[in-house]
Amino acid sequence: MHFNELIKTIKERREALQVTQERLAELSNVGLRTLKQFESGKGNPTLLTLQKISDVLGMEICLKIKNITTNK
Amino acid sequence: MHFNELIKTIKERREALQVTQERLAELSNVGLRTLKQFESGKGNPTLLTLQKISDVLGMEICLKIKNITTNK
DNA sequence: CGTTAAAGTGCATTATATGGCATTATTTAG
DNA sequence: CTAAATAATGCCATATAATGCACTTTAACG
Numbered sequence: 001m002h003f004n005e006l007i008k009t010i011k012e013r014r015e016a017l018q019v020t021q022e023r024l025a026e027l028s029n030v031g032l033r034t035l036k037q038f039e040s041g042k043g044n045p046t047l048l049t050l051q052k053i054s055d056v057l058g059m060e061i062c063l064k065i066k067n068i069t070t071n072k
Numbered sequence: 073m074h075f076n077e078l079i080k081t082i083k084e085r086r087e088a089l090q091v092t093q094e095r096l097a098e099l100s101n102v103g104l105r106t107l108k109q110f111e112s113g114k115g116n117p118t119l120l121t122l123q124k125i126s127d128v129l130g131m132e133i134c135l136k137i138k139n140i141t142t143n144k
Numbered sequence: 145c146g147t148t149a150a151a152g153t154g155c156a157t158t159a160t161a162t163g164g165c166a167t168t169a170t171t172t173a174g
Numbered sequence: 175c176t177a178a179a180t181a182a183t184g185c186c187a188t189a190t191a192a193t194g195c196a197c198t199t200t201a202a203c204g
Contacts, residue, residue, distance in 0.1 A: 001134045031163035062073045063131045103193040
């Protein structure tokens with residue numbers, strides 16, 4: 001997943017759960033400013049920050065082998 | 073995946089590919105010091121840094137829904 | 145043992161993420 | 175359109191990630 005996809009995933013998930021940025025910031029203990037920056041694609045969050053956010057949204061970060069034989 | 077698992081995954085992958093930290097640092101354009109710090113569990117890398125490293129190792133970062141019904 | 149390669153660490157500097165606050169823009173209701 | 179809620183931004187101080195360099199540690203090998 002590229003940067004933008006990650007952002008999109010987080011944002012969509014947040015909206016699906018009907019949580020505002022403000023609320024998510026509180027729940028995850030991430031500054032509102034930081035969260036906003038991230039969601040608007042202007043940040044380069046720390047792994048810890050991303051994890052805190054993902055966590056609250058019921059998601060987790062993982063690493064997977066890229067599919068080399070990218071058939072399209 | 074927790075922090076330590078991520079680190080472990082990266083490290084194992086690197087070793088499986090028989091690449092030294094030094095070489096990986098060059099290939100990924102991440103400072104050697106940064107890579108070392110990360111692998112020895114002392115850092116809190118930036119998403120970009122993690123991505124650069126993962127990329128060279130043929131891996132990608134992804135977000136997935138946590139399994140709530142964690143049957144054990 | 146000494147040698148060598150790879151990994152880990154201390155220190156200092158620079159770049160940048162974090163986060164608060166105020167302000168502006170955008171979206172959503174009424 | 176107006177008002178209220180939510181999101182985006184600029185400014186700015188502080189914390190810390192990124193990085194280089196030198197040095198130490200560890201592991202493998204003769």
